Amino acid sequence: MSMQPTFLITDLLFFGLTLGLISFVFVVRKRPHLSRPWSQVLKSTTGSVSLMILLFYYAIALIDSVHFHPRVAQATESQYQYSSEVHSLLDVLMTPMRSRMEKTFSAPLATHSFAKEMMQNESGQMQRDYPRLNYAGAHLTQPEDEKVADIISISLIASARALSYWALIWLSILWLYSRRQQRSLTLIFKQILKAQTAYPLRAIAFTSALLMLLTVISMQLGQHYHLFGTDKVGQDVFYQAVKSVRTGILIGVLTTLITLPLAILLGALAGFFRGWLDDLIQYIYTTLNSIPHVLLIAAAVLLLQVYMSGHADDFDSLTERADLRLLFLCLILGITSWTGLCRLLRAETFKLREMEYIQAAEAFGVSKFKILMRHVMPNFMHIVIISVVLDFSGLVLAEAVLSYINIGVDPSMNSWGNMINQARLEMARDPVVWWSLSAAFIFMFTLVLFANLFADVVRDALDPRIVRGER
């Protein structure tokens, strides 16, 4: 084995959550009353296209969560030495972009550095000029003349490859489908082209083609150029932006591990038992809600910093420390954001409690615990799902703001907030260094936009009545 697998805590939680999601899909598929709203989501073009893009991001985060220590040298025949650095599967896929460090800033797709330097020219004199980059466009002899043609040819070849992969995958799926349905392939083609299918296959095919094209072209161009330029220390900005996907997704997803148990348990208990328990739970969430969230997070993260500076020896590596800080951030974001859902669930349990079927269950002598588990909770799950999907985009945005105030993820961790924070200082330069900001903007905007669109579709499908006036 050429590597030693290692699991960060967030990796394990993320994988666990993914397994949970997959089993949820299987549970829903078997039950018609649960799967009906979801098939409505998939039947809407916006719903299925945004779901595809979200899944694409999610897949990047998954690939980036398979961590290992790469092997550095072979000490003896049977013993290997492993680096203390932690790499992920994504790092392996993006090796050229990760390892090719330039000296400092360079513009997107540039072959020359952004800043002038003293250099020796051919006749041996010193002069100030833009030096060639170490890696980007290094295969060209006359970059000024050849660059555009080279980029176009790389892109064209990559597009051809991408489209042929895409066509192959779709043809095989459709062929299998036509065999199973016993319908001719041309008929199915016609239906897809005219958008007459039950699910918006034309839009799905189009989106998958686009994603495939973007992936292959950016990977191919990344072998020879810096697609989004390089930052101050010469690191590839595209690589940073892709690495930040994991941070964004994790913040949005892991936080639910805290919010859901708290909100569901306390909301159901408060609404079901009322009395002093209700008063107590209401008191807890009103108090927590009264503290401005940013300040509570700031206070908690400051205290974490105090703890970490006092216990610097407890952490094996920087990665592990950054990972723990990410987890802590999810925890504190969870603690500040369960209150809204809890209030909704309490009110819903209040309503459900008065339903006749619950009174019937009580009359039959079903235990309170069982009524809660079997009759109350399944009936407010749609609120939980809607709230989780609605909150996701807000959490991704919150990460950027918090990292900007230095109370977000660890500064050594790749995240869009950290990218913006570092790039902001360069806005004063002339000409402006705009690419770090643009890369972070494009990646973050795409994720949040489609998460928002998806959330709207899910809300309309699962329950159009509730959460209306809620912000």
Add this chain to the structure above:
Amino acid sequence: MSAYIIRRMLYAIPILIGINLITFILFFVVNSPDDMALMQLGSKHTTELQIEDWKRERGYHLPLLYNTEQSGLGAVTETIFYQKSAKLFVFDFGSSDSGRDIGYDISQRMWPSLALAIPTLLVGLLVTITLALTIAFFRGTYIDYWAVIICVALISISSLFYIIGGQFLIGKLLKIVPISGFDTGLHALKFMILPVLIGIVGGIGSNTRWYRTIFLEEINKDYVRTARSKGLSEQVVLFKHVLRNALIPILTGVVVVLPLLFMGSLLTENFFGIPGLGSYTIDAINRQDFAIVRAMVFLGSVLYIIGLVLTDISYTLVDPRIRLS
């Protein structure tokens, strides 16, 4: 009415006590003052004596809850809890870790925050309500459909980008107003335009969409149908009936944020160098000045609770159907 308000205020007291306890536990129990001193002084080459001095200067040398060295009342008052946490109730914030009087700083920095927040809120309300009403007028058409999509797109942009983009476009490219800074009196005007504008644009997406749903909910009610069946024109229906009734949820929604306007906006003030309470807080976070953060947490919570009470009162004022119970 006054009995209701008093009862509502009494209800806020246990919440304030809870907040006070949370901040006390967060700042003094989870982390001891020793940790804070180490953090401020640096963990290397720091002697016990230096830590002791640091704590004594700031009054952190006292015991947490009960002082055994003092007798009588002093056993309770000569403690960190009494000196640092209980005094927050009378808005005695003490001095910051760097020695400045927090109460004085807050009273000075409140005004720039308000000067920024109030125009942003008022003009923003005017703009978003107008937009939302226009969209509601075109409901069900392509204009409505695309307006909602644009709103979702606007919501999806991080507030950081609004600020950076606005500074870049208007301050740097067009050079209409200075990028950042602040001045006293009327001279502050030219520094305020850009942050106010950005604050308004940043809020357009979410507020317009929210107000649109409120308008649409109102439009589908029976009284609107009655008004139409009387033969009233669409303009009269929208302005005289829908707008007036929809303003109730909109304005009561605004009331809850009114007190919080004092706190200012963290990001905008920081980016534009406006000496308000928002940048005060951010600076405190960056300098790890725990005393200021603690004071701001408490102040923010108090203002939020005041907002809640005001909301309840305003509901009863605008809607006579809600009884005071």
